[in-house]
Every structure is written in structure tokens, then in C-alpha cells.
Amino acid sequence: MQQLAGRVAVVTGAGSGIGRVTAERLAARGCHLALVDVSPGGVETTADAVRRLGVSASTHLADVSDAERVGELPDEVLAAHGAVHVLVNNAGVTSAGAFAEERLEDVRWMVGVNLWGVVHGCHAFLPTLLAQDEAHIVNVSSMTGLLGLPHNAAYALTKGAVRSFTEGLRGELVTTGVGVSAIFPGTHRTGITSGARGAEGERIRRLGSSRLSALVPPPSRVAKAIVKAIERDRARMVVGPDARVLDLAARVAPGRTGLVGRATSRLATKH
Template identity: 60%
Template structure:
């Protein structure tokens, strides 16, 4: 995009973590922000942060699994702000555990949020993005979208799907004024592990709260900074963190990449 100043940005999952940091980063670059989150309170807090920077903000409570509600919010955003130039599909959840131990309910839950949430966002907001003089979509994948991790199969499934979907969508929109970026963060300090499902969810949450977490995980602001840069420079893909970059390199030079990881995690998973 030529500029983010005075543009209207939509951020799903904007009430916390990477979403809140992205709302702040976009506001500091001069954007007004529509904050979308399943928690009205969290969204309102992010909106207050945007306003404290001197930009306009609106709050929209939405479960991204609900296609009709997402469409209604798209209409609300355009009515409130007059346009939509940037969409950041950030809302997401995670799970941990062996695939055979995953319940179908949990599999549907994670796919509905991580995959269908992205699809719903793109379908609902794309008309407004195309109607603007220029626009940009950012979809959040993960380093597991580059390398499917054993005992993290469901999450890998969703983030790999987001990767392929985003790459195809960018190619489809290449002749338009709408750019598309896929982001591959590594380990980031957010609350996503607290709501994780799966047989290893408790262990995942404990790891996220451990004393080593601040050393092993990067802050959400590091992702937000790269998102803003990607929008401004129309980057096709962004990796965030040394772990994500290492995984990206591994997938390029070592095709049989998951077997060794599986052997290691199988020894420590119980």
C-alpha cells in the first residue's frame, strides 16, 4: 500500500495478543481500527488503546465461525468508518495431542475458527477492499504451516490450509489493487495456549507460563511490526522469529523433515 495513514483497518482477534499489538501498530502508523473479537471487553480495551494514540476505533463482537455475523460486521465497519482498506485475519486457537486422541468436536472447533474464520473474513470484506482505491489482506498462519508438527496435527492442518489458501488468493488478486500476505510466526508470548484443547493442552499451557517462556518466545509486538511492514511493502510472505526462519530453511533443504521431529516428540510426549 502507498500509505497506511488515514486508512481503515480491521483486525480479528483484536482483543489480545498479536491482535491487540497489531491494532496498536496500525494506529501508530495512522490507521483507524475496527477491533473484532469474541470478547467485547477485550475488544473495547484494544479500542481504548487505539484512541489513546489519537485514532478512531470501533468495537465489534463476533465469533468468526459465524459467517452471517462476520458479513454483518463487514457492513457495520463500512457504515461506521466509510470504507475498509486493510483486513488482518488474526483470530485463532490451538490444540496439542496425538491425532487419534483428538475428538471430532475439537477438530471441527479448530478448523472452524482457524480456517473458516479466515475464509469468512475474506469473503465478507473483499468487496469493500476492492471498492477502495487500494487494499490489503493479512492471514495468520504459523511456522507449523511450513512444517507439520507431530502431536500438533490439528493445528498444523489449519495453518497449512491458511498458507495454501492465502498463496492462491494472492495469485488470484494479483491484477487488482488488493495485496495479500501470509504470516508465519514462531513461538510468540500470547494467551492462545490457555484456551488450547487436546490431551496435551494442560502441558502446553504450563509451557506458556513457564519461567523460560519469555526467553523462548518473542513478544506480540514483533509480529505486529512485521505485519505493518508487509502491508506497506506488499510482501507475499513473512516469517517472524529465529525458530520460524529455521523451520522455513529446513523445509527447503531437507524434504523428509517431520520424521526426526516425530521420533523426538514420541519419546517425550508421555
């Protein structure tokens, strides 16, 4: 996109983590915000923060796995702002543990938010985006979308699908004014672990709230990458040293996750 000042961006999962700092970074560029989240407290906090930067912000409570609810959002955003130029599909949840121990209801939960949330957002907003002079879609995947990691198989299922979907959608829209980008963050301090499910969910939640979490980088560099992808129409952005290592591994030795699997299996048996 040539400019962000005066444009309108929709950000899902805007109540915390990557969504919040992305909204703040877009606001600093002069972008007005439509903030979407399931948490009323979190999304209002984000709205207050971006309004202090001199832009307008509307809040929309929605579970992105609910197609009917997401389908209502374009009209709500147009009523509040008059246009939509940017869509950031960021909302996400996680699970950890061996796939054999996963509950299917938890897998469906992840697929609903991580994958269907992206599909619902793109399908609902695309007609409006195509009507603009220029627009952009950002879908947040993960480093596990580059290379599926053992003990994260169900999570990798969703994020790998987001990668492929985004690549296909970019190809479809290449002759339009709508750009499409995929973002592949490594490990960042986002708060996603607080709701982790799965056999290792409790351990991941404890790690996320421990003092060790302070050593994990904040989500600000992911937000920086998202804005850069929008402004420069980047097809993909890999963020963080761990994500770059996995990206390289996927290219050099695709499908060879056995060593990682042995290591994570030993770790899991110790807890």
C-alpha cells in the same frame, strides 16, 4: 499500500496478543481500527489503547467461525468508518497432542476458527476492499504452515491450508489494487495457549502461564512484520528464528518430520 494514515483496518482476534499489538502499530501509523474479537473485555481494552494514539476505533463482537456473523461485519464497519482498506485475519486457537487422541469436536473447532475464520473474513470483506483505490489482506498462518509438526497435526492442517489459500488468493488478485500477504510466526508470547485443547492441552496451558513464558519473545515483532507486509506488499513474512529454521527445513528436506516426531513422542510420554 502507499500509505496507512487515514485508512481503516479490520483486525480479528484484536482482544489480545498479536491482534492487540498489530492494532496498536497500525494506530501509530494513523490507521483507524475496527476491532473484532469474541472477548468484550479484551477488545475494549485494545480500543482504549488505540484511541489514546489519536485514532478512532470501533469494537465488534464476533466468532469468526460463524459465517453469518462475519457477513454482518462489513456493513457495521462501513457504518462506523465509511471505508475498509486493510483486513488482518489474525484470530486463532490451538490444540496439542497426538492426532490419534484428538477429539473430532476439537479439530472442528480449530478448523472453524483458524481456517474458516480466514475464509469468512476474506469472502465478506473482499467486495468492499476491491472498491477501494488500494487495499490489503493479511492472513496469519504459523510456522506449522510451513512444515507440519508431529503432535500438532490438526493445528498444522489449519495453518497449512491458510498458507495455500493465501497464495492462491494473491495470485487471483494480482491485477487488482488488493495485495495479499501470509505471515508465518514462530513461537511468541500471545496467550493462545490459555485456551489450548487436545491431549497435551493442559500441559501447554501450564507452560503458557509459567515463569518460563517470560523467556518467549513478545508478539511485537510479528506486528512489525504484518505492517511491513502491508506497506511493502510482501507475499510472505517468516517471523522468528524457529520459524526460519522450519522454513529452511521445508525447502531442504520436505516431509521429513520423523526425527521431530521421535523427540516429541518421548516428551509426551514423560508427562
